[in-house]
Amino acid sequence: xxxxxxxxxxxxxxxxxxxxxxxxxxxxxxxxxPEEVRELVTDGxxxxxxxxxxxxxxxxxxxxxxxxxxxxxxxxxxxxxxG
Amino acid sequence: xxGGWTGKILRVDLTRRKAVVQDLDPKxxxxxxxxxxxxxxxxxxxxxxGVDSLSPENLLIFxxxxxxxxxxxxxxxxxxxxxxxxxxxxxxxxxxxxxxxQLKKAGYDAVIVSGKAEEPxxxxxxxxxxxxxxxxxxxxxxxxxxQDELESQYGKNAGILVIGPAGENLxxxxxxxSEKGRAGGRPGMGAVMGSKNLKAxxxxxxxxxxxDNPKEVLELGAEAYKDVKSKDNYDFWVRQGTMFTxxxxxxxxALPTYNxxxxxxxxxxxxGGNAMEKxxxxxxxxxxxxxxxxxxxxxxxxxxxxxxxxxVDYENIAMNGSNLGIDxxxxxxxxxxxxxxxxxxxxxxxxxxxxxxEAVQRGMLSKEEVxxxxxxxxxxxxxxxxxxxxxKEGFGAVLAEGVAYAASKLGNGAEKFAxxxxxxxxxxxxxxxxxxxxxxxxxxxxxxxxKDAWFISIEVREGRGVASRDRVEKLIWMQNVRGxxxxxxxxxxxxxxxxxxxxxxxTKFLKAATGLExxxxxxxxxxxxxxxxxxxxxxxxxxxxxxxxxYPPAKWFDEPLTKGPLAGAKLDRNSYDKMLSxxxxxxxxxxxxxxxxxxxxxxxxxxxxxQLEKVVxxxx
Numbered sequence: 170x171x172x173x174x175x176x177x178x179x180x181x182x183x184x185x186x187x188x189x190x191x192x193x194x195x196x197x198x199x200x201x202x203p204e205e206v207r208e209l210v211t212d213g214x215x216x217x218x219x220x221x222x223x224x225x226x227x228x229x230x231x232x233x234x235x236x237x238x239x240x241x242x243x244x245x246x247x248x249x250x251x252g
Numbered sequence: 253x254x255g256g257w258t259g260k261i262l263r264v265d266l267t268r269r270k271a272v273v274q275d276l277d278p279k280x281x282x283x284x285x286x287x288x289x290x291x292x293x294x295x296x297x298x299x300x301x302g303v304d305s306l307s308p309e310n311l312l313i314f315x316x317x318x319x320x321x322x323x324x325x326x327x328x329x330x331x332x333x334x335x336x337x338x339x340x341x342x343x344x345x346x347x348x349x350x351x352x353x354q355l356k357k358a359g360y361d362a363v364i365v366s367g368k369a370e371e372p373x374x375x376x377x378x379x380x381x382x383x384x385x386x387x388x389x390x391x392x393x394x395x396x397x398x399q400d401e402l403e404s405q406y407g408k409n410a411g412i413l414v415i416g417p418a419g420e421n422l423x424x425x426x427x428x429x430s431e432k433g434r435a436g437g438r439p440g441m442g443a444v445m446g447s448k449n450l451k452a453x454x455x456x457x458x459x460x461x462x463x464d465n466p467k468e469v470l471e472l473g474a475e476a477y478k479d480v481k482s483k484d485n486y487d488f489w490v491r492q493g494t495m496f497t498x499x500x501x502x503x504x505x506a507l508p509t510y511n512x513x514x515x516x517x518x519x520x521x522x523x524g525g526n527a528m529e530k531x532x533x534x535x536x537x538x539x540x541x542x543x544x545x546x547x548x549x550x551x552x553x554x555x556x557x558x559x560x561x562x563x564v565d566y567e568n569i570a571m572n573g574s575n576l577g578i579d580x581x582x583x584x585x586x587x588x589x590x591x592x593x594x595x596x597x598x599x600x601x602x603x604x605x606x607x608x609x610e611a612v613q614r615g616m617l618s619k620e621e622v623x624x625x626x627x628x629x630x631x632x633x634x635x636x637x638x639x640x641x642x643x644k645e646g647f648g649a650v651l652a653e654g655v656a657y658a659a660s661k662l663g664n665g666a667e668k669f670a671x672x673x674x675x676x677x678x679x680x681x682x683x684x685x686x687x688x689x690x691x692x693x694x695x696x697x698x699x700x701x702x703k704d705a706w707f708i709s710i711e712v713r714e715g716r717g718v719a720s721r722d723r724v725e726k727l728i729w730m731q732n733v734r735g736x737x738x739x740x741x742x743x744x745x746x747x748x749x750x751x752x753x754x755x756x757x758x759t760k761f762l763k764a765a766t767g768l769e770x771x772x773x774x775x776x777x778x779x780x781x782x783x784x785x786x787x788x789x790x791x792x793x794x795x796x797x798x799x800x801x802x803y804p805p806a807k808w809f810d811e812p813l814t815k816g817p818l819a820g821a822k823l824d825r826n827s828y829d830k831m832l833s834x835x836x837x838x839x840x841x842x843x844x845x846x847x848x849x850x851x852x853x854x855x856x857x858x859x860x861x862x863q864l865e866k867v868v869x870x871x872x
Contacts, residue, residue, distance in 0.1 A: 175499055177488040209484055217484065219713050224817055226713050246503060247485055248713075250749025251681070251706025252494045252566055 170198070170239055175246035178218070181206050189239070195220065196233040198243065210245055219246050255464035256318030256766035257281050262360045262382065264375055266448050267308055267367030271375075271382040276361050282768065283856065286317030286361055287742035288344055288735070289782045291333035294364060295342065296785055296860070301792050305337035305440070306422060306447040308368035314355070314413070314453065317742035318766050321356035321461050321541070323473040325480050325753065326744035328352050328540030332413075336439035337447075338424040338600075338654050339675035339699050341790040346703070346739060347428065347436025348539030351411025357457025365448060374452035376406070379459060387451035391420060394593040395429040402454055411455040416595025418642045419446035423652040425600035425641070425677070429592065433537070433547070433563030438597045439676050439698050464767030472764055476757055477543050483751040486544065490536070493546030494566035494750075495525035501570065501681065504712050505818040506689075508575040508682045510628055511606035512671050512807060515682040516816035519579025523569055527581055537563060544747060552589065553582045556635075562589035567702075570680035571602025576609065577628030583635075590635060594642045599701075603677035604641060604651040605634050607658060610669050616662055622647045668806045673700035674790075683804060684813045685821040686711050688723050690804040691831050695727075697735065697786040700804070704735030706749070716818075719827035724834040729776075736779020781855040783839065784847045788860050796868050797845050802832055842871040 172186040181203065190198060199207050210218045211233060220227040221244040227235045237243060253259045253276075261274045276290075284293050291313045303309045313333045320327055330352035336343025355363065358379050365375070369384065372391035376383045390398050395416040402412045411430075418426035419442030426442030427435040437444075445451075463469050480486070488496070498520055501507040505515030521527060528548060538545025547563045562585050572578065572587040591598035611617040612626045619625055623646045624633040640648025650658045655677055659670035671678040676699020683690040692705035705727050711718070733755065738745040741762075747753035755772070762770045791797045804823070812822035836843060840851030849870045852860050864870060 175503055176496055177485065180488075219709065221712070226715060228713060229715055244503065246500060247488075247496075248709050248752075249497055249500050250746065251702055251708060252497065252746070252750075 170237055171242045172198075173242060173244045175244070177209055177247065178206050178245050192236065192238045194233065195222070195227055195235045195237055195243070198237060199233070219248060220244070253278050253281060254767040255462040256762070257286065258356060258359050258361050258462060260360050262363045262377065264363060264365045264382065264384070265367045266365060266369040266373065266384065266450065269384050271384070281318070283778065284782065285740035285778060286320070287315045287331040287346070287740040288333065289740035289778065290315045290362055291331060291344055292342060292782060292785050292789060295333065295335060296789050299335060301863075303335060305335045305340065306443060308366070308448065310335050310444055310447070312365040312441070312444050312448060312450070313362060314351070315362040315742070316352055316356055317740055319741045319743040319758075319761055321353040322463065322469055322761070322765055323541060324469065324743065324761050325473070325476050325747045326539065326542040326544065328542060329742050329744050330355065331739060331742055332428050332437040332441045334441060334444040335793065336698070337422075337443050338440035341674060341699075341793055342786045343437070343439030343441060343698055344739070345427065345437035345439070345441060346742065347413075347430055348434050348542070348744065349411060349413065349430035350409065350540050351413050351430060351453065351455050352742070353540045354411030354455040354457045356461045357459050358455055359457065359459050363453065365450065368447065369449040372449050372451050374450065374454060377453075377455040379457055390451045392417065395595050396432050396593050398452060399430075399432050402452060406454050406456060409456070412452060414452045415442045415445045415450075416593060418595040419443055420451070421642065421644055421652075422446050423596065423642060423644065424654050425597045425604060425652065426595050427597045429595055433592050434539075435592065435595075435597065438599060438701060442595045463765050465764045468764035469761070472757075472760055476753075480544055480747050480751060480753055483753065485751055489544060489546065489750055491529055492525035493548050495528045495548055495564060495569065497566040498524035498570060499526065504708065505685050505813060505816045505821070506682045506708055508570055508680050510577055511575060511610045511669060512678065512682050512805070513811065514815050515684060515813055515818065517574035517579070520574060522579045523573040523581050523584050528564060532581060532585065534561065539744065542744065544751060546746065550585055552585045555582050555586050557586045557589055558582070560589060562592065564588055567680045568598035568602070571599050572605075572634075575602050575606050575680070576631070576634055578631045578634070579629070580631060583631035587631065587635060587638065590638055596638065596642060599679050600654065600677040601638055601641065603655055603671055604658065605637055607655045607670055608637060608647065608651060611662060611666060614669075616664055616666060617647070668810065671700075671805045671807065673804055674801060676700050678805060681706075681708060683808050684823065685716050685818045687717060687719055687823055687827060687831065688727060690808060690823055690828060691724070691835060692727055692731075694802045694804045694832065695731070695835055697783060703739070705730040706734075719831050721834045724831050724838060728835065728838055731783065732776045732779035736782050737775050740778070740782065777855070780839070781857060784841075784851060784855055785857060785860065787841065787845070787847055788852075788857070788864055791846060791864060792867055799829070799832060799845060802845055803828070846870065848872065
């Protein structure tokens with residue numbers, strides 16, 4: 170699967186990251202990320218940033234329990250307030 | 253009044269060269285807070301209906317609120333309001349400036365300016381001493397030079413508001429500026445100031461701002477500043493501010509591109525936050541009392557302004573970058589600096605230049621008529637046309653009236669690509685895929701600006717294209733917090749919206765400052781009052797209302813995105829109309845967007861009914 174990152178997570182991990190985790194959950198994907206990134210994205214119970222799975226909000230697919238697979242693109246971006 | 257408010261309003265009549273101090277009616281303060289609330293209350297009651305916005309009769313209001321200037325996070329803001337020459341309706345804008353704090357310290361909640369000075373003038377306030385002085389030597393200076401000149405006379409800490417040549421020339425897309433790069437009052441507040449022959453307002457204050465519980469304000473402030481700094485996004489925010497939104501908006505197909513024809517731009521990363529931070533940024537600037545400064549001071553690397561510095565943020569860069577097809581950051585910054593120096597509104601300038609470019613592209617206007625080689629991405633030509641707007645030269649004089657006017661002048665369906673609502677140019681969010689944000693623009697009380705509600709995050713997180721009643725409820729809540737509370741309290745919304753600073757702080761701030769126990773329900777009621785009164789003002793000035801006046805630009809309905817992951821996206825009229833009906837219902841307005849009598853009564857606005865009934869029939 171491909172992770173696409175924006176904002177601070179991008180500074181820490183790069184623009185894109187390929188992961189080979191097979192079929193799994195979003196929670197498991199986030200667990201393999203460095204702690205500093207993971208803590209920005211989730212507190213373990215909910216998502217603190219916007220996470221999209223193939224362009225669709227992860228929250229509408231079960232949040233941290235959303236299923237993801239090898240073909241999926243996961244986009245992680247901070248919330249923005251729009252100035 | 254125990255504190256928060258100073259309890260005094262300064263009235264300056266430029267025609268009679270008189271200044272008087274009035275008490276602020278405590279009931280008005282409690283019911284409308286200040287800022288926008290005080291402005292609309294004043295304009296509704298004192299402005300004769302149908303007054304010409306650029307006549308001496310218009311009132312120009314500089315208003316603070318009960319939180320302004322206190323040592324609380326990001327409280328250095330003020331609202332500038334008047335009847336708008338650009339839209340013909342209610343107009344206002346907020347600005348981060350030392351003038352906000354200085355005005356409170358001088359002992360005033362607001363300055364209300366009427367009349368017209370005989371010659372170019374400035375108002376100088378030093379506590380109780382108020383003078384109307386000649387500004388003949390300043391007239392014609394750009395805003396940077398005028399700021400320097402006034403700082404040399406009144407000191408670096410003086411609060412200074414100035415207009416540039418755009419305001420002087422009554423360009424309707426002009427703003428009021430402060431401190432080289434801060435601007436406010438998009439709906440032509442610069443032109444209103446120019447119409448009064450008022451070049452500048454200078455204010456210095458030495459008094460203590462009254463507070464009900466100064467110790468509590470100090471303690472809360474210390475805790476709150478610490479809380480702001482502890483937020484996850486704090487460090488990233490301070491480095492990039494709103495500029496990160498370029499990348500974010502592009503990722504979500506919301507970056508205005510080629511006059512809002514597309515939501516993605518090939519060169520987005522050349523004009524985004526990362527490029528800005530790594531290549532162009534040289535220092536940082538913030539408003540008074542702010543510990544999360546978002547002002548990115550950058551240095552221009554090439555072009556006619558090479559080596560000069562300019563403060564950049566998302567709106568200005570998107571509107572004069574991707575929206576004009578320009579991916580050369582130095583040139584985008586050049587356009588930004590030009591707008592700041594001349595006092596043109598950078599957002600509307602970008603929109604006007606893009607409108608003209610699209611008109612040329614569609615064969616509705618020739619390059620000869622425009623007088624420059626206008627093409628997407630041709631930044632030097634854009635700069636030349638911008639100069640013509642400021643000087644009202646050739647087609648620049650048409651664009652100086654705003655894109656709605658320019659479209660009516662061109663005819664042949666040009667309105668279809670004139671990006672505005674109610675005459676105010678759309679700020680920098682493409683809404684082909686964002687019906688909630690389109691409704692935010694459609695129902696904003698000043699025209700197409702984003703300060704009242706910014707809905708795109710919600711739509712990305714909770715699903716795009718959803719036209720539900722629940723979404724409309726959220727939108728109204730957002731308007732009531734952003735456009736009602738923050739614009740009237742008056743303090744900056746960014747700690748809350750950008751860093752997640754908890755809203756519950758603000759009721760505590762109000763209690764410590766004023767001694768009054770406002771609940772959020774009380775505040776929503778105040779906001780509802782303000783929104784209904786602003787709507788009444790629009791109806792009175794326009795002589796009626798129709799649903800189409802609350803519609804976003806036609807392009808988003810009729811011409812889908814062709815690029816990016818959301819290619820094909822466009823708004824659906826039926827869905828928008830459904831949301832608009834819910835919006836009216838939830839605000840207590842009838843099916844044509846006119847406040848119901850019962851709504852006006854329930855908000856304590858009974859006195860509005862007879863005046864409105866002269867213009868429209870009101871439903872019960």
